[in-house]
Amino acid sequence: SQQGEEDPQALSIQEGENATMNCSYKTSINNLQWYRQNSGRGLVHLILIRSNEREKHSGRLRVTLDTSKKSSSLLITASRAADTASYFCAKYNAGKSTFGDGTTLTVKP
Amino acid sequence: NAGVTQTPKFQVLKTGQSMTLQCAQDMNHEYMSWYRQDPGMGLRLIHYSVGAGITDQGEVPNGYNVSRSTTEDFPLRLLSAAPSQTSVYFCASSYSSGDRLAGGPRFTDTQYFGPGTRLTVL
Numbered sequence: 001s002q003q004g005e006e007d008p009q010a011l012s013i014q015e016g017e018n019a020t021m022n023c024s025y026k027t028s029i030n031n032l033q034w035y036r037q038n039s040g041r042g043l044v045h046l047i048l049i050r051s052n053e054r055e056k057h058s059g060r061l062r063v064t065l066d067t068s069k070k071s072s073s074l075l076i077t078a079s080r081a082a083d084t085a086s087y088f089c090a091k092y093n094a095g096k097s098t099f100g101d102g103t104t105l106t107v108k109p
Numbered sequence: 110n111a112g113v114t115q116t117p118k119f120q121v122l123k124t125g126q127s128m129t130l131q132c133a134q135d136m137n138h139e140y141m142s143w144y145r146q147d148p149g150m151g152l153r154l155i156h157y158s159v160g161a162g163i164t165d166q167g168e169v170p171n172g173y174n175v176s177r178s179t180t181e182d183f184p185l186r187l188l189s190a191a192p193s194q195t196s197v198y199f200c201a202s203s204y205s206s207g208d209r210l211a212g213g214p215r216f217t218d219t220q221y222f223g224p225g226t227r228l229t230v231l
Contacts, residue, residue, distance in 0.1 A: 031218050042199065043152075043222045050218070088151050095140025095159055095203055096167065097220055099151030 005100050006089060012106040019076040021103040023089030024069075032072050033097070034063055035088045043088070046074070081109045110135050113223035115200050121229045122190040130185040130226050132200030140203045141183040142220070145169065145196040152199060158183055190230045198226045 007022045023032070034046040047063045049056045049072065056063050062075040076083055086104045090097040116131045134141065142157035144167075154167030158177040172194060174186040183202075187194060201220040 033219070042224045045219060045222075048218055090151075092203075092218055092220060095142055095220075096154055096157050097142075097144075097152070097201070098154070099144075101149070101151045 006087070006103040008103060009101070010104045010106070012108065013079055015079060015081055015107055015109050017079055017107075019079050019083070019105055019107070021074045021087050021105070023072045023074070023100055025072075025089075025091055025100075026070065027091075029067070029091050030093050031091075032063075032065060033090045033092050034061075034072075034074050035090065037086045037088065037102070039085070046087075048092075076105075079105075079107045081107050083107050112136065113200055113202050113221050115198075115223035115226050117226060118224070119227050121231065122187070123231050124191060126190050128187055128190065130187075130198055130200075130228070132183045132185065132223060133181050134183075134200075134202040134221070135181065136202060136204075136221065137180060138202035138204055138221075139180070140220075141177065142167070142201050143173070143175065143183070143185045144199045144201065145194075146199060146225075147196050155185065155198075187228075192230045194228065195230045196228060198228060199223060 005024050029051050031050045033048050035043045037043050047058050049063050049065045060077045065072045084107045086102040088099050088102040090099045113134045139160045143155040144152035146152045153169050155173050156175040158164045161177050161180050164175050177183050200223040203220040
C-alpha cells in the first residue's frame with residue numbers, strides 16, 4: 001500500500017495563481033522528496049526536505065514539513081502553464097522510495 | 110556522466126513471453142531499485158539492491174526477477190509476461206552512506222531516476 005497520500009488528486013488554476021498540494025504519510029520519515037512528472041515523461045526531482053527541517057525554498061517552490069502531523073505541503077507561486085504536471089511526494093530511505101498517487105495540476109493560460 | 114540509462118524505451122510483448130529490462134548507472138551508486146507506474150498512480154517498488162550480489166523484494170515483486178552482479182547494472186527480468194504487467198518501468202540509483210567520491214558533494218538522500226521503459230503486454 002502507498003505510504004503517502006497527496007491532496008487534492010486534481011487541481012486546476014489560472015496562470016499567475018498559487019497552487020498548494022498536500023502530502024500525508026503514515027510512518028516516521030528521514031526525509032520527504034517532491035517530484036514533478038510531465039505527462040508521459042520521467043520524474044524530475046524538485047526538493048528534498050529532511051525530518052529536522054520545517055521549510056525549504058527553491059525558486060517559486062516552497063515546501064513545508066510538519067512531522068507532528070505527518071504532513072508536508074508544496075506551494076508553487078505565480079504558476080505558469082509550464083507547471084502543468086503531476087506532482088508526487090515520496091519517503092526515501094536506504095535506496096527505496098515510497099510514493100503517493102500524486103496531484104495532477106493543470107494551469108490554464 | 111550518462112546518469113541512469115534504461116533500455117529499451119518501448120516494448121510490446123505477447124502473454125507468456127519473457128524479456129529483460131536493462132538498467133545501468135555510471136555514478137558508482139550502491140543502491141539501485143526498480144519501480145512500476147500504472148496509469149494515474151505513483152511508483153511502486155518492485156525490487157531493490159543495496160550492493161552487488163544483494164537484492165530484496167519490494168511491494169510488488171511477483172512475476173519479476175532481479176540480479177546484481179556488478180555495481181553498474183541491475184536488470185529486471187519478466188519471467189512470463191502477463192497483461193497485468195503493462196506499465197511504465199523506472200529504474201533508480203542512489204548513494205549509500207558508505208559511498209566515497211573523489212571530491213565533490215555527497216547526496217545520500219536523493220534517488221536518480223532513469224527515463225523509463227513503457228511496456229505493453231498483449
